[in-house]
Amino acid sequence: MIPRALNPGRPPHRTRLLSLAIVAGLLAALALAPTAFADFLTPESGGSPNAxxxxxxxKITLAVGIVIFLLVEGVLIWTLVKYRARRGGPKEGAQIHGNTQLEVGWTVGAAVIVVVLAVVTFIYLPDIENPPASGPNGLAAGVEVASIDQPAPPPGPSEALTIxxxxxxxLWRYDYPGGAFSYYEMVVPTDxxxxxxxxxxxxxxxxxIPKLGGKMDAVPGFVNKTWFKISKPGVYIGQCAELCGSGHADMRARVRAVSPDEYLAFLERQKADFEAAREALAEQRELxxxxxxTELQ
Amino acid sequence: MATTSQPAAATAGSEGLKPEIVMHGLPPEPKGWLSWLTTTDHKKIGIMYFVATFIFFIIGGVEALLMRLQLAQPDSTLIDPETYNGLVSMHGTTMIFLFIVPVMAAFGNYFVPLMIGARDMAFPRLNALSFWLLAFGGVAFYASLFFEPPQAGWTSYAPLSDDAYMPGGGIDAWIFLIHLTGLSSLVGAINFVATIHNMRAPGMSWGRMPLFVWSILIYSYLLIAALPAIAAAVTMLLTDRHFGTAFFDPTAGGDPMLWQHLFWFFGHPEVYIMILPAFGIISEILPVFARKPIFGYKAIAAATAAIAFLGLLVWAHHMFTTPTSTVVLIFFMLSSFAIAVPTGIKIFNWLATLWKGSIVFKTPLYFAAALPALFVIGGISGVMLAIFPVDWQLHDSYFVVAHLHYVLFGGSVFGIFAGVYYWYPKMTGRLMSEGLGKLSFWTMFIGFNMTFLVQHSAGLSGMPRRIYDYSGDLGVNDYNLISTIGSFLLGIGVLITVINALRSYRKGKVAGNDPWHGNTLEWFVQSPPPVNNFDEIPRVRSVEPMKDIRREVARSGEQAGTVAQPVVTGT
Structure with missing residues (x-):
């Protein structure tokens, strides 16, 4: 009834094959462990301190996770190979119903692991959550309302820039201090x-924007906060991460980090462009x- | 069977005793398809549940394969974004509401009465109602294919799901599905609770109840606790959409966060509703094939209850990126951590059950042993996701897609397949083919890992979930191609089991009453079980009543033929 090719062979042969396969799998897993910290197993970073x-x-939780993973898979595979039913072997396994010490042991062990993870998280949390001060080469406080031909204020840590x-x-719209705005690409000063x-x-x-830290939801009726601080000029890409309709996949965003001077110039340019557009419109209307x-629709 | 008292002396005067009809003749049992429409037998209802849920499983799987086909390459134009969002929504909703949750009810319906030594469920007609509500929920939902399927994901977040953004009827079809399947599950859950509390065999105290029955009991309590929240939420969404209320509409003072809280207050317990019965299934299977008692019975039962209780307190870990104060995030991180402990206990208990066993490698064992192997990956990534600063990177990315599939496919579905292979001979009287079963297992196992392991990396590289298209510069092209190939392998693996089940129904080896040397009472009855299940309900003296019965039979030196047949070995 069953095709011969699909029919399992004799049990000892099958189990040997199986054990070979799982030993190979375990070795592969062990070989992969050192490369676990390669980029394909870790989140994007390198743009901002919070990222x-x-x-x-x-990486710390991944390391803990890999140890638990290897422990569970190792014990499971070893048990399946070692205690497989053999021809002529015992018909029944050891009639063990439990072991209180062992069970209390792994309960406490699991609890200790999560407590450790909680402590580690609390150690890292402030640096991830709280925005630091701007660097000495960053945009100085108060400058965002000044113009570029004024002398730069003395360098030093200063207030954060809020966008x-x-x-x-x-699409994404960005409103900068001082009235300038842009869409899709956000331009920010470095440091x-x-x-x-x-x-x-x-x-x-x-x-x-993965390289600039975690995501935050933009919810209508609420204001949510996040931050980043980019040290060197560059372009960082990202996209909307909450299903928002048929264009969700195309709702992309860019952050371009430029020097503070270039940033100020960008603001001026945006404002000037906007003014020019408005004037042109007013002119048209008058004409x-x-x-x-009748008035333009 | 039919006893009719004939009216005697119908001409008697008014002073004499009036003739009284004690009972009419029983109407003949309906035959053919009518017998399925009108049945209140828990076994027939169970079979209908299995057939219906597996049809939905296949439909949901085809939807998943279509999505994978679209994502095989960047900038693909195979499927337009509206259709893709429809597929996303249909796939998630189908798998959760029309497959995993009700297939657990299928197992429960068929096996809870048999395992506790009852002749049917407590309320057989409510049981039939449960099934038909589910069937009509599925029909109402899939009818949206003829106008416009829902496109807001299985979570239908407001305000996207509001009439301003989704004016089509798809969301309404989704709301009706939630109501109908929700009622189905509620009615079913009450039925399970009543049955398990009241109809256990003599001697079956709480401490002797099979672990699968424990899991169905807790599944039922969780459904009763969680479903009212979603029922309220979708009703509010319905009135928002059609009757001018603004519960979730921020432009009129409503609160989109309220939807998320109500949804996830249901949605997270739902995860445990889907996984706990699968844990119960393998807690039955592992000891049978290890030829050993379950290790730490009480710990597993207690861990099930603990997971369910804690599962009600973790919902906002789905909302770590919303505008929420840090102290709330910390609470939900810690409560999510706490769940890792009872879950870990279960995994270690299963390993210890296999330890020093004499493990018989039959197909049910393959699937059952794969559950801890795969679930542990979902568990570890779950702990990572519970750390909310880390979740800020991983949330709503393919990492989460991978995580939830390791939990719900690697966990629940592998458990379901283990249960199907284990109990198929009881339901049909025939064994499924071992060769096809093992072929199916390895194809599914390899295909599953190929599909979902690389999705972790795709998410870490910045690929959000629920996108119909991605940029070729994102660095996720290879991951997606591997994932698509794996998904088709996985589909083939599932198909082999479906073919195996259909083929074995007529051609399978005759199973006998107890092909696996089971521990629980369903193996005491014939395969398939008679209408009344038990002529005489055996007295239960331990958590493994069949082992006691086999021992008794062996001691009395009789042939075991009538109760427990010797296990089918080798070949």
Missing amino acids: DKIDSLY DVNGQQY TTVVLNLTASDVIHSWW REAAGE
């Missing part, structure tokens, strides 16, 4: 702590009104 700290915290981020189907006030104007979105046309 780096999350990465470190993650309002608004998620909309399907400056940037605090983001996240909200949304339609459905829930989620702000995520059309003069020509007797």
Whole structure:
């Protein structure tokens, strides 16, 4: 009835094959363990201190996890191989119903592991959650309302730069201090702590630039906060992480870090562009009104 | 059977005793398909549950394969975004509400009465109602294919699911599915509770109840505790959508966070609703094939209850990235950590059950032993996700997709397959093919790991979940291709088991009453069991009543034929 090829062979042969397969699997797992910290098993980092700290915290939990993984899989595979039923072997296993000491032991062991993980998390938490002061080469306090031709204030740690981020189907809008704004690409000064006030104007979105730290949801009616601090100029990409409709996959974002001077120039340019556009519009409107046309729709 | 008292002396005067009809003749039992429509027998209802849920499993699986096909390469144009979001929503909803939760009810329906020595469930007609509510819930949901499927994911987060953003009827179909399957589960849960509390065989105290029955009891209590929250939430969503209320609409003073709290207050216990019965199944299977008693029976039963209780206190760990104060995040991190302890206890107890056994390698054991092997990966990634600063990176990424599939596929579905191979001979009287079974196992095992292991890396590289398309520059192209190939392997593995089940129904080896040397009372009856299950309900003296019965039979020197047949060995 059953095709011969599918029919299992004699049990000893099968089990030997099986044990070979699992021993090979275990060896492969052990060989892979050192490369576990390679980038494909860890989150993105390198853009901002909070991303780096999350990465470190993650690696600690991964190390604990790998030990538990190897322990469980090792014992499981070894047990399956060692205690397989053999021809002529015992018909029944050892009739053990439990062992209180052992059971209390692994209960306490598991509890200790999670307590340790909790302690480690509390050690790392402040550095991940609380924005630090801006660096000496960052955008100085008060500068964001000044213009570029004024002398730069003395270097030193200063206040964070706050940018309002608004998620909309399907793009991000950034409002900088002083009235400038941009879409899709956020431009920020290096060595400056940037605090983001996240909200949304339609459905829930989620702000995520992996190299710049964790994600935070932008929820309509709420303001959520996150921060980053970029040390060197560069471009960091990310995208919306909360299903927000048919364009969700295309709701991408970029953060471009530039020197504080370039940042200020960018703000001026944005404002100037906006002003120019507004003036051009006003001009058009006047011309059309003069020509007797009704107001632009 | 049918006893009718004939009215005698119908002409008697008014002073005499009036003739009285004691009982009408029993109507003949319906035959053919009508017997399935009208049945209140827990076994027939159980079979209908199995067939219906596995049909939904296959539909949900095809939806998953379509998504994997779209994601095989970057910038693919095979499926448009609206269809993809529909597939995301249908797949998740189908697998959770129409497969895993009700398939546990299928096992419970068929085996709880048999395992506790009862002749049926406490409320047979409510039992039939449970099934038909489920069936119509599925039909109502899938009818949305003919207008517009829901596109807001299985979580239907407001305000995306509000009428302003999802005006089509798909979300309404989803709401009706939640109501119908929710009622089905509630009615079923009350039935399980009543049955397990009141109808156990003489001698079966709480400490002698099979662990699978424990898990179904706790599954039922969890359903009763969690379902009202989602029922309320979807009703509020329905009135938001159609009757002008604004519970979740921020533009009118509503609160989108309220939806998430209500949803996850149900949604997280739901995870344990899906996994605990699978734990129960393998807690039955491992000792049988290790030829050893379960290690730490009381610890496993207590851990089940502890997981269920703690499972009610962890819901906001799905909301670590929402605007929520740190102290709340810390609470939910610690409560989620706490669950790791009873879960760890279970895993160690299963390992200790196999330890020093005489392990018989039959297909049910393969699937049952794979459960701890795979679930532990989901458990470890679960602890990582519980650390909320780490979750800020991992949340809503493919890492979470991988995690939940290790829990719900590596855990629940492998447990379900173990149960199917283990109990199929009891339900049909025939054994499933071992060769096909093992082929199916290895194909599924390799395919599953290929599909989901690399998804951790995709998420860590920055790939969010629920996207129909990704950029080729993200560095996730290889991961996605491997995942797609693996998913088709996994699909083939599932298909082999389906073919095996259909084929063995007629062609399988005749199983006899007790093909595996089982420990519990379902192996005491014939395969398939007679309508009334037990002519005489045996007295239970331990947690392994069948072992006692076999021993008694051996001592009395009789042939074991009528009670427990010798195990089918070798070949």
